[in-house]
Amino acid sequence: MMSENPEIGLRVDVGGVGTNYIQSGEGPPLILIHGSGPGVTAYANWRGVIPDFAQHFTCYAPDTLGFGYTDFPADIEGFAMERWVGHLIGFMDALGIERAHFIGNSYGGALTLALAVRHPERVARMALMGAAGLPFPISEGLRKVWGYQPSLEAMRDLMTTFAHNPALVKEEIVRSRYKASIRPGAQEAYASLFPEPRQRWLDALATDEAALAALPHPTLVIHGRDDVIVPPALSVRFNQLIPNSELHIFGKCGHWTQIEKRDRFVELVIPFLQST
Secondary structure (H helix, E strand, C coil): CCCCCCCCCEEEEECCEEEEEEEECCCCEEEEECCCCCCCCHHHHHCCCHHHHCCCCEEEEECCCCCCCCCCCCCCCCCCHHHHHHHHHHHHHHCCCCCEEEEEECHHHHHHHHHHHHCHHHEEEEEEECCCCCCCCCCHHHHHHHCCCCCHHHHHHHHHHHCCCHHHCCHHHHHHHHHHHCCCCHHHHHHHHCCCCCHHHHHHCCCCHHHHHCCCCCEEEEEECCCCCCCCHHHHHHHHHCCCEEEEEECCCCCCHHHHCHHHHHHHHHHHHHCC
8 A cells, every 4th residue: 555655655675674765667777866954855855856767767766774764773873884885785686776877966976976986887877966975174054954953944944055046945845844854753863863073974975086086987967056065166076086977067056956957957867867
């Protein structure tokens, strides 16, 4: 029986961790990795673009370890990149996905890069969107994201930080993310992911520059020029480092490219992933 909550999709056991994921469409596999904000789920992050991608790809959008409706492991110690990558590879194995295209948003971009470096044969093409994955001094915007304390006002403030144009932040998004952030145990789990001092967790998301420079994968790097969460300079550097990369920077756009520049984002990414 399907859940009435659209954020709850299918469920697969990944090494004892019940993992929630959205699946849609037909064609080559495409895995979409969400960001790390409070109340985030794969559905909340990608629902606006999955219908477009699903016309060309079999889309898999999992809630990664520690987020959304995926089981939260009891031992939160050592909740590091190795573990996130291991969970994703386990997710692919459980579903019989040998190799996939990836789209990674923010933290999800850092995770995509880490996976591509450790398991290059599992990644075909990748698109990075407002991606972390290089060291930078933590922004005030990201402090706000990781330091979130639940209230409707705090969530509204946070959501308007994500978008360059606050008018794009509909009350429905604010309320749904707030509601998700106050599910039983959700805030305790979220607060345990990136506790103070927060800079160390950001540093731990980084991939070594020499490893990035050795990546063979065709890579599309996308960023909003006005992003106050992850500096656009990171994407410029990714483009300098990753040999087969191209860079697209949107003006009048913050951290939410897939929402703020939805149509153009889809127009860019689909042909890029399809090209041979």
